[in-house]
Amino acid sequence: MNRLLPFFGFMLLVLLFGFGIWWNSQHDQSAIPSPLLNKPAPAFVLPKLYEPTQTVSKSDLLGKPYLLNVFASWCVECGAEHPVLEAEGPSLGVQLVGYNYKDAPADAKRWLAEHGNPYNVLIADEPGSTAIDFGVYGAPESFLIDAKGVIRYKHIGPLTPDVVASELKPAIAALSHETQP
């Protein structure tokens, strides 16, 4: 038994090592858990992308849940995410709010003309200062905000069909159960 002790010690280290590899393959190391989850979304007033003289505020969007999708024309991964939004957006059952992040309006409009516009509402944050209140540090990021204006789900990085099916849709379903009774 005593002779096998080092072997067991070694096996323990191997197990720990394997667990580390498994854990890192399951979790995105660059994704920071948002402290804003299940807290009211920050107040914002931002101009519309196509009508810059009109603004959209947080209170304008209250009453119905919506998916706030942070995107930019300079963001490579947004190009990968866009077809998913186009395909899945209409069937999600929530409004899609496009949040154009640190982008020149002309570039954003050209990008949307090229890739298509899946958004019901489009707002622009060219200086990127409101995004700091949302804890945005890159694009794409997506926030599911409920009818009361509380952030219920956040995804960092592109929405893939997998993420939509396994995370976003259940989160939306949980919202609709809540609002019905």
Added chain:
Amino acid sequence: MMRALLHVLLVALLTFAGMAHAQAIEPMPFADHSQELRFQHLTQQLRCPMCQNETLADSNAPIARDLRNQIFQLMQQGRSDDEIKQYLVDRYSDYVLYDPPLKPGTWLLWFGPLLILCGGAGVVLVAIRKRNRDERASSLSADSMSADNTPTDNGDDW
């Protein structure tokens, strides 16, 4: 002539190098030098959320630039260092702090090494006790069987 030309070239190169450096981290209109030092000290304690191995002071990522500007604005409003840190933690979680705060979620992080040290000390203590007991037992048996003259192995062969 040649030497003068070299001088000109050197000065030009140095100027360009200086400009390149200035572009990496843009200068800010600090009120005084102590404020600048405070700003640098603060941004060195904060981690860039986009590029997690860089401080806000070093990073050239767009979000790091925005956050530096925001910190500068907050300093102008007279916020303290702790308030500014809290401002960032409220938005980007404890990840932005290089020094994790002491709370139930980080107990393992703070006291884990101590736990491992204590565990190791315990193992060593048990091993020493056991070895002493074995040695005493073997010396006793050696006394009783004094006819045996072969040098005793003291149990090192694990």
